Amino acid sequence: MGHTWPVFFRLLRWYAANSRPLPWREPTTSAWAVLVCEVMSQQTPVARVMPSWHEWMERWPEPADLAAASPAEVILAWGNLGYPRRALRLRECAAAVAADWNGVLPSSRDDLLTLPGIGPYTADAIIAFSYHKRSVVLDTNTRRVLCRLYGTAAPPSHLRKDEIARADAMVPLEDDLAWQWNAALMELGALVCTAKNPACQECPLRPDCAWFAAGKPESGTPRRVQRFTGTHREARGKIMAVLRGAKSPVSRDELVAAASLAPSRFDPALDSLLDDGLACLRSGGYALPGEL
DNA sequence: GTCCGGTTGG
DNA sequence: CCAACCGGAC
Ligand code: SF4
Numbered sequence: 640m641g642h643t644w645p646v647f648f649r650l651l652r653w654y655a656a657n658s659r660p661l662p663w664r665e666p667t668t669s670a671w672a673v674l675v676c677e678v679m680s681q682q683t684p685v686a687r688v689m690p691s692w693h694e695w696m697e698r699w700p701e702p703a704d705l706a707a708a709s710p711a712e713v714i715l716a717w718g719n720l721g722y723p724r725r726a727l728r729l730r731e732c733a734a735a736v737a738a739d740w741n742g743v744l745p746s747s748r749d750d751l752l753t754l755p756g757i758g759p760y761t762a763d764a765i766i767a768f769s770y771h772k773r774s775v776v777l778d779t780n781t782r783r784v785l786c787r788l789y790g791t792a793a794p795p796s797h798l799r800k801d802e803i804a805r806a807d808a809m810v811p812l813e814d815d816l817a818w819q820w821n822a823a824l825m826e827l828g829a830l831v832c833t834a835k836n837p838a839c840q841e842c843p844l845r846p847d848c849a850w851f852a853a854g855k856p857e858s859g860t861p862r863r864v865q866r867f868t869g870t871h872r873e874a875r876g877k878i879m880a881v882l883r884g885a886k887s888p889v890s891r892d893e894l895v896a897a898a899s900l901a902p903s904r905f906d907p908a909l910d911s912l913l914d915d916g917l918a919c920l921r922s923g924g925y926a927l928p929g930e931l
Numbered sequence: 932g933t934c935c936g937g938t939t940g941g
Numbered sequence: 942c943c944a945a946c947c948g949g950a951c
Contacts (some may be wrong), residue, residue: 652946674943677937677938680934680936680937681936681937681946682935682937682938682946682947682948683935683948683949684936684949684950685935685947687948694943704940719947719948719949720947720948721946721947721948721949722936722937722946722947722948723946723947724938724946724947725947728938728939738933738949755938755939756937756938756939757938758937758938758939759937759938760936760937761937763940778936778937778939779935779936796943797943802934834934834935852950864933864934864935865934865935865936865945865946866932867951869946869947870946871945871946872945872946873947875946876946876947876948879947880948892941905935912948920936928940932951933942933950933951934950934951935948935949935950936946936947937946938946939944939945939946940942940943940944940945940946941942941943941945941948
């Protein structure tokens with residue numbers, strides 16, 4: 640297909656009329672605030688991110704503010720967003736931006752990719768939504784919509800070069816149109832072209848959609864699902880939940896009991912948390928690293 | 932119990 | 942390349 644004006648205008652007209660007022664898409668929101676929101680949203684639904692994001696930006700508005708915070712403060716403020724290593728990476732990212740970029744988030748893709756916690760999606764999202772430059776934003780929503788336009792129900796688990804090239808060809812060349820295309824595609828995936836029960840009757844791209852035209856055939860390969868119960872990951876999460884709730888260091892015995900884990904699961908989980916810098920041993924027991 | 936996701940490190 | 946990383950909604 641590639642970029643065509645009819646498709647572009649159908650999508651952008653829909654976006655103008657139907658997009659939600661999203662604070663992290665407002666031009667007045669700082670580039671750093673957009674990054675914090677994108678990182679928090681990487682594996683956590685935005686509805687659950689919003690309260691933490693507002694609190695976080697009020698407390699640490701600039702990269703230097705976050706860089707000066709202790710790991711313990713950052714882990715606590717991250718709360719139950721999940722994957723707490725992301726919180727430490729965001730702090731490392733803030734330190735790098737403060738030290739190497741004069742506190743200003745860089746705007747080139749290669750520079751963004753050098754920062755901890757920023758991968759292809761986040762770099763392209765920053766370019767589009769913080770700097771309003773052309774990029775190819777590929778996340779679960781845009782990938783799903785584009786795959787359907789090209790005739791398949793769901794994207795493959797791993798991004799390939801041909802999928803990137805196909806997505807790139809759809810993005811207008813002009814910066815100001817490109818970022819809006821990306822924003823609109825994401826919003827369409829979130830509101831209309833959803834994973835389950837897409838609302839094709841309301842979709843502005845229905846005339847352009849090969850999957851719809853083919854009668855919406857099911858995809859052949861079901862998504863692989865990541866098990867959680869009984870895993871190392873679950874054990875880490877339980878220990879971190881106890882440490883987040885503790886007012887003072889927790890002895891090993893208390894920690895085992897409070898996390899309700901068998902020693903065979905507790906020991907490796909605690910070791911990995913110590914390795915990751917998410918917990919530390921001090922006099923009196925285990926705690927989050929750093930002062931509050 | 933099932934489902935969801937971007938980055939990293941092995 | 943691919944498994945590991947978390948928590949809550951359902
Ligand atoms: S017609 Fe349906 S499947 Fe195709 S893009 Fe629109 S919502 Fe998605």
